[in-house]
Amino acid sequence: MTYTADKPPHTETREELQRRIPGWGADLDPRDRPSVPRERHDTGATGAHWDFPERQEEKRPRERSVEHRTLTPVFGTVAPTHGLSGVIRRYAYRKYSEARAAHWLLLVAADRVDAVESHLRSFATTRPDNPITETGVLSEFTRHGISSRFGRKRADLNHIWIDPIVVAGPWLLAGGVLYSAVRAVTKRRS
Amino acid sequence: MRAMVYRGPYKVRVEEKDMPVIEHPNDAIVRVTRAAICGSDLHLYHGMMPDTRVGMTFGHEFIGVVEEVGPSVQNLSRGDRVMVPFNVYCGSCYFCARGLYSNCHNVNPNATAVGGIYGYSHTCGGYDGGQAEFVRVPFADVGPSVIPDWMDEEDALLLTDALATGYFGAQLGDIAEGDTVVVFGAGPVGLFSAKSAWLMGAGRVIVIDHLDYRLEKARIFANAETYNFAEYHDIVVHLKRITDFLGADVVIDAVGAEADGNFTQQLTATKLKLQGGSPTALNWAIDSARKGGTVSVVGAYGPIFSAVKFGDAFNKGLTLRMNQCPVKRQWPRLFEHIQNGYLKPSDIVTHRIPLEHIAEGYHIFSAKLDDCIKTVIVPSAA
Ligand SMILES: NC(=O)c1ccc[n+]([C@@H]2O[C@H](COP(=O)([O-])OP(=O)(O)OC[C@H]3O[C@@H](n4cnc5c(N)ncnc54)[C@H](O)[C@@H]3O)[C@@H](O)[C@H]2O)c1
Ligand SMILES: [Zn+2]
Ligand SMILES: [Zn+2]
Numbered sequence: 293m294t295y296t297a298d299k300p301p302h303t304e305t306r307e308e309l310q311r312r313i314p315g316w317g318a319d320l321d322p323r324d325r326p327s328v329p330r331e332r333h334d335t336g337a338t339g340a341h342w343d344f345p346e347r348q349e350e351k352r353p354r355e356r357s358v359e360h361r362t363l364t365p366v367f368g369t370v371a372p373t374h375g376l377s378g379v380i381r382r383y384a385y386r387k388y389s390e391a392r393a394a395h396w397l398l399l400v401a402a403d404r405v406d407a408v409e410s411h412l413r414s415f416a417t418t419r420p421d422n423p424i425t426e427t428g429v430l431s432e433f434t435r436h437g438i439s440s441r442f443g444r445k446r447a448d449l450n451h452i453w454i455d456p457i458v459v460a461g462p463w464l465l466a467g468g469v470l471y472s473a474v475r476a477v478t479k480r481r482s
Numbered sequence: 483m484r485a486m487v488y489r490g491p492y493k494v495r496v497e498e499k500d501m502p503v504i505e506h507p508n509d510a511i512v513r514v515t516r517a518a519i520c521g522s523d524l525h526l527y528h529g530m531m532p533d534t535r536v537g538m539t540f541g542h543e544f545i546g547v548v549e550e551v552g553p554s555v556q557n558l559s560r561g562d563r564v565m566v567p568f569n570v571y572c573g574s575c576y577f578c579a580r581g582l583y584s585n586c587h588n589v590n591p592n593a594t595a596v597g598g599i600y601g602y603s604h605t606c607g608g609y610d611g612g613q614a615e616f617v618r619v620p621f622a623d624v625g626p627s628v629i630p631d632w633m634d635e636e637d638a639l640l641l642t643d644a645l646a647t648g649y650f651g652a653q654l655g656d657i658a659e660g661d662t663v664v665v666f667g668a669g670p671v672g673l674f675s676a677k678s679a680w681l682m683g684a685g686r687v688i689v690i691d692h693l694d695y696r697l698e699k700a701r702i703f704a705n706a707e708t709y710n711f712a713e714y715h716d717i718v719v720h721l722k723r724i725t726d727f728l729g730a731d732v733v734i735d736a737v738g739a740e741a742d743g744n745f746t747q748q749l750t751a752t753k754l755k756l757q758g759g760s761p762t763a764l765n766w767a768i769d770s771a772r773k774g775g776t777v778s779v780v781g782a783y784g785p786i787f788s789a790v791k792f793g794d795a796f797n798k799g800l801t802l803r804m805n806q807c808p809v810k811r812q813w814p815r816l817f818e819h820i821q822n823g824y825l826k827p828s829d830i831v832t833h834r835i836p837l838e839h840i841a842e843g844y845h846i847f848s849a850k851l852d853d854c855i856k857t858v859i860v861p862s863a864a
């Protein structure tokens with residue numbers, strides 16, 4: 293087999309499979325499956341009663357991909373761009389198409405800036421970010437953190453040690469920025 | 483209202499957030515009764531998806547009760563119990579008209595290469611998700627369906643993504659009777675893919691993971707043959723060996739961007755975010771498929787490039803098929819399969835957690851603690 297023309301045989305027959313597995317072969321006909329054919333013309337089947345949807349009001353300028361002719365008729369309005377992360381995000385959208393690595397790498401960089409900005413801003417509120425509660429890390433104690441991981445053949449143990457660094461990164465960065473700002477001010481005074 | 487809110491990588495909390503409002507005449511506001519955490523949420527949670535903003539509420543798997551409808555809504559009214567596909571889609575654009583609901587062109591200004599998804603970053607349209615007490619549902623006449631009376635709530639919840647996606651993954655494999663099907667990943671999506679492969683006539687279904695408790699589920703729930711890749715020096719060679727050195731006719735990647743098994747891929751993708759995803763499982767899929775075979779990819783990858791072994795796929799003449807799942811297209815058939823008793827999706831739910839404790843919910847699911855497979859979130863107002 294394999295090095296000759298026949299397909300390696302299975303050990304189970306059709307009847308055995310039908311007996312062992314409820315519903316075996318219920319969708320046997322490849323043409324009679326819900327996503328076949330891949331493109332199927334079904335306007336009217338979707339519930340849409342418009343050719344083109346009415347337009348949602350653009351209450352504030354909405355960033356969009358330069359690969360779109362206009363703003364789409366419907367869009368999400370959560371978390372509008374703001375701060376330095378907003379400047380980077382709007383630039384990434386305005387300047388680079390989705391085809392450019394710069395577009396995505398700038399957006400990822402803006403995400404990191406957003407996290408630092410948001411952590412700093414939270415300290416001026418009644419609800420500062422709390423890394424202990426927000427990471428849910430206390431569930432390590434109540435949900436078998438040790439026995440879920442060790443003595444098992446898990447492949448992720450070689451990299452989970454990096455996670456605390458990823459989590460603490462923005463905090464260390466923010467602390468560093470704060471520290472040097474304070475240093476700069478006190479130095480100027482002395 | 484109370485809502486889960488993203489605070490940066492690995493950090494979420496529950497906040498008081500403004501109630502969503504009708505922003506378009508075909509919007510509805512839905513009071514969420516059950517939501518779930520999906521493997522896809524982990525890509526956001528770990529900060530891998532570009533343009534994931536602090537302040538966003540995640541959650542693209544949810545069911546609920548219609549609270550309010552916009553003036554042009556015809557098919558739903560206040561009080562209807564609805565299940566909402568994870569896709570936000572218009573039902574009328576070029577792509578929707580062809581059944582490609584997950585590739586809608588009218589709902590995502592941020593990207594043309596992605597459709598709209600609830601609570602899934604601005605790259606997927608900037609919509610808030612359903613891990614909250616209330617959620618805005620655009621195109622209420624298109625996406626949601628009233629939950630049939632006979633259907634179990636949690637079955638309905640799993641139909642909004644995981645089950646539909648797993649079933650779709652098996653379809654993308656173009657399985658023919660007697661095919662050997664390998665599924666990488668024994669998470670909710672992989673378990674449902676394995677189960678669905680039998681419905682399409684597979685002769686042998688093999689599931690690969692490194693979490694023994696999930697492999698056990700694959701044996702019991704999905705009647706599959708299983709192997710823990712951490713026990714083998716090279717899982718691809720093992721798969722060749724057990725298929726008489728032919729390879730599998732169909733391989734399904736139900737792992738996606740956070741695949742384990744290769745430290746460098748993990749480091750560059752999930753930690754440093756320099757790849758759209760760690761393609762370890764995808765590469766194994768390419769290498770363990772037989773020449774001329776099909777690789778179906780339902781595991782999700784981000785828009786940044788990934789180090790995929792494209793040359794092997796090319797030289798082997800593989801067919802690569804993939805997409806976000808067009809959920810509602812799967813529903814009528816899946817409803818039948820559930821009614822006939824062929825599928826019982828809620829069997830995979832392991833954890834039910836109040837919305838207020840969602841940070842623990844994320845940690846447990848992300849770190850795979852406590853033999854977690856699928857986590858259901860119960861909002862306080864449910
Ligand atoms: N296409 C879609 O529409 C769609 C919809 C839902 C989910 N998804 C994607 O499907 C994937 C799985 O989702 P899920 O909810 O089942 O997630 P999950 O995290 O529960 O499951 C992933 C499983 O893969 C296993 N795994 C890791 N590396 C592996 C490897 N190299 N080989 C084999 N197994 C490996 C993990 O141990 C885990 O059990 C995710 O990437 C998710 O984003 C896609
Ligand atoms: Zn999902
Ligand atoms: Zn559309």
